[in-house]
Amino acid sequence: xxxxxxxxxxxxxxxxxxxxxxxxxxxxxxxxxxxxxxxxxxxxxxxxxxxxxxxxxxxxxxxxxxxxxxxxxxxxxxxxxxxxxxxxxxxxxxxxxxxxxxxxxxxxxxxxxxxxxxxxxxxxxxxxxxxxxxxxxxxxxxxxxxxxxxxxxxxxxxxxxxxxxxxxxxxxxxxxxxxxxxxxxxxxxxxxx
Amino acid sequence: xxxxxxxxxxxxxxxxxxxxxxxxxxxxxxxxxxxxxxxxxxxxxxxxxxxxxxxxxxxxxxxxxxxxxxxxxxxxxxxxxxxxxxxxxxxxxxxxxxxxxxxxxxxxxxxxxxxxxxxxxxxxxxxxxxxxxxxxxxxxxxxxxxxxxxxxxxxxxxxxxxxxxxxxxxxxxxx
Numbered sequence: 276x277x278x279x280x281x282x283x284x285x286x287x288x289x290x291x292x293x294x295x296x297x298x299x300x301x302x303x304x305x306x307x308x309x310x311x312x313x314x315x316x317x318x319x320x321x322x323x324x325x326x327x328x329x330x331x332x333x334x335x336x337x338x339x340x341x342x343x344x345x346x347x348x349x350x351x352x353x354x355x356x357x358x359x360x361x362x363x364x365x366x367x368x369x370x371x372x373x374x375x376x377x378x379x380x381x382x383x384x385x386x387x388x389x390x391x392x393x394x395x396x397x398x399x400x401x402x403x404x405x406x407x408x409x410x411x412x413x414x415x416x417x418x419x420x421x422x423x424x425x426x427x428x429x430x431x432x433x434x435x436x437x438x439x440x441x442x443x444x445x446x447x448x449x450x451x452x453x454x455x456x457x458x459x460x461x462x463x464x465x466x467x468x
Numbered sequence: 469x470x471x472x473x474x475x476x477x478x479x480x481x482x483x484x485x486x487x488x489x490x491x492x493x494x495x496x497x498x499x500x501x502x503x504x505x506x507x508x509x510x511x512x513x514x515x516x517x518x519x520x521x522x523x524x525x526x527x528x529x530x531x532x533x534x535x536x537x538x539x540x541x542x543x544x545x546x547x548x549x550x551x552x553x554x555x556x557x558x559x560x561x562x563x564x565x566x567x568x569x570x571x572x573x574x575x576x577x578x579x580x581x582x583x584x585x586x587x588x589x590x591x592x593x594x595x596x597x598x599x600x601x602x603x604x605x606x607x608x609x610x611x612x613x614x615x616x617x618x619x620x621x622x623x624x625x626x627x628x629x630x631x632x633x634x635x636x637x638x639x640x641x642x643x
Contacts, residue, residue, distance in 0.1 A: 295532070315535070319558030323528035327559075330532020330540075333518075334495065353521030357529070361518055444563040452535050459537070
């Protein structure tokens with residue numbers, strides 16, 4: 276499957292989950308197909324997607340998805356220990372493994388030198404793989420079930436021909452913060468806080 | 469005749485913790501410094517904490533927490549600043565997020581480990597080049613510096629730093 280298809284399909288499957296998306300062409304693809312205020316787009320700070328998602332998920336009850344690529348995951352591999360130690364049940368990580376650094380010309384990462392799903396499993400996290408796009412909805416339901424879980428999706432290299440997104444970092448942040456805050460207000464006003 | 473007793477001075481560990489508390493910090497991400505061992509034990513006993521695998525990920529975690537309205541602080545050794553530079557600039561600064569950083573200063577000229585010196589001697593300069601001139605409190609000023617640094621970070625959506633000299637934590641050793 277292609278990453279662009281996966282992200283478009285993911286967009287269709289989302290409800291109001293908060294989502295942190297790793298940098299590069301995935302941001303362009305997700306923005307093009309499934310932009311929503313619950314999306315936090317990373318434009319830099321490669322490797323931090325799982326960490327940002329963890330920080331969000333540890334401090335809200337809402338479901339949180341962290342989208343991360345194989346190259347950036349390898350850059351912050353210590354975060355697998357942090358997920359194991361602190362990952363709450365409302366956090367799900369989607370590891371999108373295309374085996375390359377897409378934004379810089381599809382140079383290979385070291386994802387094929389290791390078993391990324393095995394590494395995550397060895398950390399004590401529950402892992403499943405997404406092989407067929409039609410299984411996505413089921414996998415998503417599992418991903419956001421009990422425990423901090425990881426879904427590994429192997430995709431083919433290749434990027435959509437899309438422009439850089441036209442939101443700047445502060446706009447991305449303000450929109451995301453407003454979305455989180457609005458839900459909190461709702462909870463408090465309804466007396467459920 | 470009588471003498472004037474000096475006002476009770478807070479121990480540095482108490483002062484940092486008190487300063488963080490007064491500023492309503494709820495979440496502390498840290499990676500320890502051997503010079504300030506009691507501080508890291510007290511942080512775990514006082515706050516919700518995240519023990520980091522690398523200082524850089526503390527920047528990411530606290531960015532996420534900041535966006536849900538949770539006040540956090542990063543507590544680390546100055547050697548961690550180098551590990552955190554990319555995330556500090558291209559995440560925290562670029563997105564205008566708040567982040568107070570409490571930094572215990574290694575690698576000053578009198579450090580027993582010469583390998584710490586190349587980064588330690590540049591720490592102040594690096595912070596200033598990040599437009600984060602650090603608070604550098606004396607023993608009586610730690611609590612208020614920490615409190616003020618947290619307030620400033622959240623009032624202005626920026627990175628702030630308190631640089632703690634090794635002499636403030638006498639008796640520390642090790643890494």
